[in-house]
Amino acid sequence: MSKQTNAKSAIEVEIVKLIKERRNKMKRSQTDIAEILSVTRGYIGQIEMDSSPSMYSFDHLNELAKYLDCSLKDFMPKKPL
Template identity: 65%
Template sequence: MAKEVTPKTKIELKIVDLVKTRRNKLGRTQSDIAKLFGVTRGYIGQIEMQNSSSMYSFDQLNELAKYLECSMKDFVPEHPV
């Protein structure tokens, strides 16, 4: 079986998963995050899609940490991937 290739790296996928998990835990939607950044809900959807190269910037991750009441460290896996 061929290895699946995605536009996102393993670390990017993990970061997106950690943000999404925290977002869901607090009951926040893609639309809520979109409003925070002044972008469309579809753009946040693209970030959360495995087959899209769209990704949060470090500045956006910092703002997400404030909004989701956590540390930026919460968006980084404990061990290398």
């Protein structure tokens, strides 16, 4: 099996990483996130895989910020990549 390259850009990978870290810190599951966003748990799993092109929309990010009680800025790296 050949190694796949990232299907996401560096900024997308970082955004997903920051969301996942906050989700885990708040003890929220992929299922919890899926229910809030009205998507499947499998879709959240795809988003969290670097090798998948699936990504949160801006509307998703806004809903996640409300659900995870933070700012949209918390999903962005402190410095450009």
